[in-house]
Amino acid sequence: MTCETVYADATDPVHLAATRIAALAEGRARLLVAVAGPPASGKSTIAARIADALDDAVAVPMDGYHLDNETLSARGLLARKGAPETFDADGFITAMRVLKTGERTALPAFDRAADATVPDAIEVPAEARIVVVEGNYLCLDAAPWRELHSLWDYRIALDVPIEELRRRLTERWLEHGHTHEDAVRRAEANDLPNARRVMDEALPVDLRIVG
Numbered sequence: 001m002t003c004e005t006v007y008a009d010a011t012d013p014v015h016l017a018a019t020r021i022a023a024l025a026e027g028r029a030r031l032l033v034a035v036a037g038p039p040a041s042g043k044s045t046i047a048a049r050i051a052d053a054l055d056d057a058v059a060v061p062m063d064g065y066h067l068d069n070e071t072l073s074a075r076g077l078l079a080r081k082g083a084p085e086t087f088d089a090d091g092f093i094t095a096m097r098v099l100k101t102g103e104r105t106a107l108p109a110f111d112r113a114a115d116a117t118v119p120d121a122i123e124v125p126a127e128a129r130i131v132v133v134e135g136n137y138l139c140l141d142a143a144p145w146r147e148l149h150s151l152w153d154y155r156i157a158l159d160v161p162i163e164e165l166r167r168r169l170t171e172r173w174l175e176h177g178h179t180h181e182d183a184v185r186r187a188e189a190n191d192l193p194n195a196r197r198v199m200d201e202a203l204p205v206d207l208r209i210v211g
Helices: 013-025 043-052 069-074 089-100 162-175 180-200
Strands: 004-007 031-036 057-061 105-111 116-124 130-135 154-159 207-210
Touching (some): 004 013, 013 031, 013 207, 031 089, 043 130, 057 105
Parallel strands (some): 004 207, 031 154, 057 130, 154 207
């Protein structure tokens, strides 16, 4: 697989990605695009913009597959929420296989205010020829996540410097009402280790967006 690398401050990565994806989609019933990257890298924004630039395309997040807090507490994983092991990976993989068939599919969403998933909140109609999926671990080279690799028709990775991620993640926790000390602690203890894993254990992609 040959990977293109573009710099967001010098090139319009959305236009480039949309052009590549549109060419691949010709004559296809359903195309699945992965937008992978660490937390706070801008995945949801990029995925939405790519979907908006394409015909018959929708963007969907992976976040609806967070395990519920009760389950995480029972497993001693609540403090690690957002790590690979805190998602229903098998359920997500099954849903992506259904999406690949072109069938209408209902997917869960994640309500950040309630810190809980909302079942069947996102509908992907059969008419959607392109589904742009965004999430941290879509290209992670670890079981069972690597099973996704063969399902993606086009793979995009977002590459943001750790210092910028640290700034964004700290700001995110501040916006949720945490003190600066607690915001920094949460970013350093959980978010940034997850970010490093996303970047260090990634499978090959088709397009790498730096910035």
